[in-house]
Structure formats: C-alpha cells, structure tokens
Amino acid sequence: MTLSPEILALADRVEAFVRETIIPYETDARRDHHGAPTDELVMAMRGLAREAGVLTPHIRPDGSHLTQRETAAVLIRSGLSPLGPLACNTMAPDEGNMYLLGKVGSRELKDRFLEPLLRGEGRSAFFMTEPAEDDGAGSDPSMMKTLCRPDGNHWVVNGRKTFITGAQGAKVGIVMAKAPDMEGSGACMFLVDLPDPAIRIEHVPNTIDNSMPGGHATIVIDNLRIPADQMLGQAGEGFKYAQIRLAPARLSHCMRWLGCCIRAQEIATDYANRRNAFGKTLIDHEGVGFMLAENMIELKQAELMIDWCADVLDTGAPGTVESSIAKVAVSEALMRIADRCVQVMGGTGVTDRTVVEQIFREVRAFRIYDGPTEVHKWSLAKKIKRDWKAAQT
Structure with missing residues (x-):
C-alpha cells in the first residue's frame, strides 16, 4: 500500500524537526541523576513541536488515529533521536495509553484524561507489572496480586507495582488490579490523577536505559480510593x-x-x-x-x-x-x-x-x-x- 502524499509530507516534517531542532538537545544538561531528560526539558521540546505542528502527529485533530502503516512512517522518523518521541509526544507509555483510551474510554474519561495527553501537557503511566519477589504479574498478567474491591460508589485498590515507566512525575495513571470475587479473570482498569498520596514511589532503580523521564519505579498502592466512574471500560475486562x-x-x-x-x-x-x-x-x-x-x-x-x-x-x-x-x-x-x-x-x-x-x-x-x-x-x-x-x- 502506498502512503498518501499527506502522510509522507507529515513524516518529512517530523524528520526535519527531529534532525534540525531536537538532536541538538541531546547534549542539554537538563537531566536527572540517572541521565534521563527532566520534565522541564520534555516540556520545552514539546513547546517547540507544538509550534512546528508535529506534536502528537499520529493522531489527527478530530481524534482519529492514523493507520498503523501511517503511524510507522511517522514514528520511525520521530525515533531518529531518543529525544524525538518525547518531543513529538509519540513516546511510550503515553502513545500506548492514548491509543487505549481512544479505543475504550468513555466521552467523559476522554475529556478528562485523554485530551491533556493529546495536547502534550503531561505524561502518563501504566501500572501493570509487579515485583518478582511478590510472585506478582510480569510477563504473565494472570499472576496479578494487586487487588481491587467495590466500596459504595468507589473501588479500593491495594498492591505493589514495579518497572512502572514514567510513574515519577506522571499526571495520569492507568491502574490494573484484580477483583477476586468477580467471575472470569476479574481484572479491572482504572484512571487516576497523579500524584496521589495513596500511590507511593518506593524506589526508582538505575537501569541500563535512561531515555524515559521518571525512570521505571517500584510503587506501593495503599488503600487507593477511585470513583467507580473512573473505571476504564467494564469490570472484569481488564x-x-x-x-x-x-x-x-x-x-x-x-x-x-x-x-x-x-x-x-x-x-x-x-x-x-x-x-x-x-x-x-x-x-x-x-x-x-x-x-x-x-x-x-x-x-x-x-x-x-x-x-x-x-x-x-x-x-x-x-x-x-x-x-x-x-x-x-x-x-x-x-x-x-x-x-x-x-x-x-x-x-x-x-x-x-x-x-x-x-x-x-x-x-x-x-x-x-x-x-x-x-x-x-x-x-x-x-x-x-x-x-x-x-x-x-
């Protein structure tokens, strides 16, 4: 399939922006103790991407997503620098979280949580992986130990998560937990505003990679109360x-x-x-x-x-x-x-x-x-x- 001239032109603009504007920032000193870009640097670059018309380029102004073939043309170009996806708002986990919210989120959840992400106003985190020492969920999500239970018009979540990319400094979280009394798999997803005092960062390890702001944190979820209308999709479908x-x-x-x-x-x-x-x-x-x-x-x-x-x-x-x-x-x-x-x-x-x-x-x-x-x-x-x-x- 041949890509349209519109998509090819968009990909060219992304490439030119990354090569001419973002690559020089690879030596910018605004880094944390581990060498990862700070949010100050990320937001500065996103401001430049917004001015250049290449912020969140894989999602159209009407909210529709480019096809995967079209997305590839754009995201490959944004990846010409490790900073490119951060600047263009095509970086993990935000890109995947935006995709999921676009597919599953209600209009209310999209307005509250998705729209700020599309505008590049903050970062997000996806809370699924759990510590190996707890025999928690890693590559096998069915091992999930983080639990949720209904309490009136809220759900209460408790557990530990690890390797949560970008949790430190994120504004939006997608929290995955299991409801043990529910039929079937019982997995649920919730959207939360961050930071939240019930979500405590326990440790941010130094890892071999350092391209992602916020690192890959281990966190504790202690009696996190989430309004029922902040569940993503249906209960048990996580x-x-x-x-x-x-x-x-x-x-x-x-x-x-x-x-x-x-x-x-x-x-x-x-x-x-x-x-x-x-x-x-x-x-x-x-x-x-x-x-x-x-x-x-x-x-x-x-x-x-x-x-x-x-x-x-x-x-x-x-x-x-x-x-x-x-x-x-x-x-x-x-x-x-x-x-x-x-x-x-x-x-x-x-x-x-x-x-x-x-x-x-x-x-x-x-x-x-x-x-x-x-x-x-x-x-x-x-x-x-x-x-x-x-x-x-």
Whole structure:
C-alpha cells in the first residue's frame, strides 16, 4: 500500500524537526541523576513541536488515529533521536495509553484524561507489572496480586507495582488490579490523577536505559480510593483491554527504535568513511564494510517486518501472534545493528561522544520490555502446538 502524499509530507516534517531542532538537545544538561531528560526539558521540546505542528502527529485533530502503516512512517522518523518521541509526544507509555483510551474510554474519561495527553501537557503511566519477589504479574498478567474491591460508589485498590515507566512525575495513571470475587479473570482498569498520596514511589532503580523521564519505579498502592466512574471500560475486562493496548504498543516500540538504529548506522557510516587505519579508510576494510552492509540488510528487514504487522493490525485483527513475531525479529535485529555500530566505531563507540552508545543500551533493554524474546517464542511455540493438534483432527 502506498502512503498518501499527506502522510509522507507529515513524516518529512517530523524528520526535519527531529534532525534540525531536537538532536541538538541531546547534549542539554537538563537531566536527572540517572541521565534521563527532566520534565522541564520534555516540556520545552514539546513547546517547540507544538509550534512546528508535529506534536502528537499520529493522531489527527478530530481524534482519529492514523493507520498503523501511517503511524510507522511517522514514528520511525520521530525515533531518529531518543529525544524525538518525547518531543513529538509519540513516546511510550503515553502513545500506548492514548491509543487505549481512544479505543475504550468513555466521552467523559476522554475529556478528562485523554485530551491533556493529546495536547502534550503531561505524561502518563501504566501500572501493570509487579515485583518478582511478590510472585506478582510480569510477563504473565494472570499472576496479578494487586487487588481491587467495590466500596459504595468507589473501588479500593491495594498492591505493589514495579518497572512502572514514567510513574515519577506522571499526571495520569492507568491502574490494573484484580477483583477476586468477580467471575472470569476479574481484572479491572482504572484512571487516576497523579500524584496521589495513596500511590507511593518506593524506589526508582538505575537501569541500563535512561531515555524515559521518571525512570521505571517500584510503587506501593495503599488503600487507593477511585470513583467507580473512573473505571476504564467494564469490570472484569481488564486483560482484554491490555491486549488491545499491547499488540500495537509492541509494534510502536519497533518503529521508534528502528529510527534510532537508522541514526546509529548513519553515525557509524560517517565514522568508517572518515577514519583511516592500516593505509586505508575503515569502510574499505571488509571486516568493517561488511558489518555496515549487514546492518543495511537488517534495517530493511526490520522495516518490512513492521509494515507486515502493521498491515495485519490495520485489518482490525488482534495481531497478537504477528506482533510477537515482529517484536522478536525487530528487537533482535536492532540489537545486532546497534552492536555492530559500536564495534565499527571502536573506542569512540563506547563513549558518550555520540548517541550510538545510548542507542545500544536502549535497544538492549527493548529486548526485555513489552515481553522478553523468550516469552514471545514460548507463546509462539504454544500456538505451533495448538495448530498441529488441530490439524490432526
């Protein structure tokens, strides 16, 4: 499918904005103790994106979402810098949370919680993952230990969550909990204003990645009272809603990090064409040139995998299997690409003199976030077994 001139022009504007306006901010000193951008920096960049007409570019002014193929064209360009998605308001978890609210939220919830996110006025967090030491929900949401119970016209939530991206400094939260007395899965989702005294940040660990403001916090939820009309969708449907969010969100991650690896390849290519060693430029040494050639091949494969999965989602299919395939294939390919870029650049590649070192770290984390490679392979193996059994009857 050929993209419309309108979408191609939008993607070009996003790319020009990121390259010309945002990349210089990669050396901006407004960072927290872990090197992540502060909200002051994020909001400054979003102001520039608003002026340039590229804020929240994947959602039209009427609230309708671009197709996944169109979204890919835009989000890949926004990912040319780790700061690009933050500036353009296409970053996780906000992008996925906006998508879910757009699909499931009532008009009242959209007006109160979604509209400020679309305007880039604050960040959001998705409270699902739980600490391993509590035997809580990680890649298996059915293990969820955070509980909710009705109390008059409110629900009361108690539990602990971990690796909650952006919780520190977020303005909107989507909290997932289980109602043990409810039939079926019993999972519920609630929208809450943040900060809230009943949601306490226990710890924000230093992690290998640092592109996301607010880090990945462990938090305690202590008797959080939520009005019943702030439930997202219907009681007991939380796991179904999580799937609505997760399949496109996995693919969005692939889009953004593909943009980053395109940039890493550009930097490594420039280095290899300028640096001389052993009588010739590095690019002319097969050991170096072949690595960049392999990157070229795998960048194109990643792009095509994203397009394939986007096409499936654009049919209205859940895309659970396809997004697992794409997430594994793209994250593993991008890891190899980023690693080769570091290797091509030698000592320079492991320093902060370029953004390549950060991209390598961010992509390494991506192989775990939104489901580790092994969990997706396990899920795919289960499908292979189911399909084989079905074929025997």
